[in-house]
Amino acid sequence: MPLSKIQRQNIITEIIHQIGSPSSNGFLDIDALAAHYGVSKQSVSRILSELQAENRVIAETAGRKKKYTLPREEIERDFPAAGLSEDKVFREYISAFIASAPETPRRNFAYAFTEMLNNAAEHSESEKITVRAAKTECYIEFSIRDYGVGIFRKIAQAMNLEDDTHAFLELAKGKFTTKPQNHSGEGIFFSAKAGDIFLIRCGQIAMTVSGSTRDTGSKYLFKAMDTLEPGTFVNFRIQNDHSETLAEVFDRYAPDGNGFVKTHIPIRLLEHDHIMPIVSRSQAKRLLARVEKFQSVTLDFDGVPEIGQGFADEIFRVFHNNHPEIELIPINCTTAVSNMIRHVCPSESV
Ligand SMILES: Nc1ncnc2c1ncn2[C@@H]1O[C@H](COP(=O)(O)OP(=O)(O)O)[C@@H](O)[C@H]1O
Ligand SMILES: [Mg+2]
Structure with a gap:
């Protein structure tokens, strides 16, 4: 039976969407597509060939499989x-180029x-x-490269951090700035959450933030790069169907026009290689640096199997007693993490 126009259109939309999605590795599961739409594999393959002929999809061979990408301008x-x-620069150079994307992705x-x-x-030198x-x-994207001091280096120096990777935590908290007179430390925090992929690279390390929409919490990924490049490279991508x-x-994070009063800190960022256990008072102090600038702090224990007594005590008893006005909200706790928080602060309900 020939495909209906609607069936065909739905399959085309899905193929383009899958190839252009942020998580796409370029491989398409034709069997799954055919099963999902109740059509034959040949029908899906034929549509794919037509899309290639129209230059809406580009195919390349990767081993024995085919890999697909979308044409990019x-x-x-x-x-x-x-x-x-x-x-x-935005008005004169970029605005017309992205004019075909919908309004929300264009504004973000x-x-x-x-x-x-x-x-x-202003910061790179x-x-x-x-x-x-x-x-x-499917998406619009920009990258900005400078050849200056490098963002992680700059933050590590300003905060006396032992390791440049510790700068990730400061950026994730937000409100970090080396120019407090005329800056507020909001740019990276909100930009990282405004799109679908946000990557910062400096030196031999890169930090990617993804899946930031609504309150799922951002996923942070680290990559060690082979080559050393000067300065900072920032890459931002937003899908055309991005609705937030x-x-x-x-x-x-700034509800009811009250300013930037809430933050969400992934505890995993304390030790990005996940080898060092999260146990010590000094790790807790690093976590809590500048936290008093917020009224409400979500402490996200996702990916942290357990914590040490000193670490928990420093946050949930010592800091909490010194700053009772700051709301600390632990989330995504394993039983071991919850038990340790209750052990140091029996009134805490986690
Ligand atoms: N391209 C860059 N090169 C070096 N340092 C940077 C760069 N971009 C940002 N930074 C550092 O990161 C901090 C945070 O940036 P941001 O979140 O935009 O806040 P703000 O610009 O208000 O300070 C800056 O204050 C600066 O120290
Ligand atoms: Mg800024």
Whole structure:
């Protein structure tokens, strides 16, 4: 039986969506697609061939399998950092390029783009900034590269951190700034949550933030890179079907126009390689640095199997007694973590 027009359209939409999704590795499960839509494998393969012929999908061979990508259009230009106006660059160079994307992704993109370009201009100490934008049928993306001091280095130096990777935690908390006179430390915190993929690379390490929408909590991933590059590289991508507006993102952490009063800290970020156990008072102090700037702090124990007594005591008894006005909300606790929190602070309900 031939496919109906609607069936065909649904399959096309799904194929494009799967190839263009943030988690796509380019492989398509044709059997699963055929089973899902109740059609033959040949029908799905035929649609795929037609999409390739129309240049809506690009196929390459990866071993014995085929890998698919979407055609991308890209623009790239260097700007001198001195006197750079991020709004002007956005209006004159980017705005028309992303005009075909829907309004919510375009607005979130504009916010993150101007914040990250402003960062490169004001914090990096680089003379030149390379701006790139890309688009496909499914998403819009930008990257900003500078050749300056490097973001993790800069934060580690400013905070006297032992290790550059400890800078991840400061960025995840938010409100970190090395220029408190005219900056507030919100740019990276909110940009990382405004899209679908956010990556910062500096030196030989990269931090990726994904799945940030609503309150699922962001997933942080670390990668050690083979090559050492100067400066900072930031990559932001947002899907065309992204529905969470910037106002909704702000409302999660700055509710009712009360300012940036809430944060969400993934405890795993304390030891990004997950080898060191989370046990000590010094780890707790690192976790709690600048936390008094917030009114409510969600402590996300996702991926942390257990914690030590000293660590728990420092947070849930010592800090809590010194700052009773700050709400500490532990979430995603294993039984071992909950038991330790109750052990040091019997009134805590976790
Ligand atoms: N491209 C960069 N190069 C070096 N340091 C950076 C860069 N971008 C950001 N930073 C550091 O990260 C901090 C946090 O950035 P952000 O969240 O945008 O807040 P703000 O710009 O308000 O300080 C900055 O204060 C700066 O110390
Ligand atoms: Mg900034």
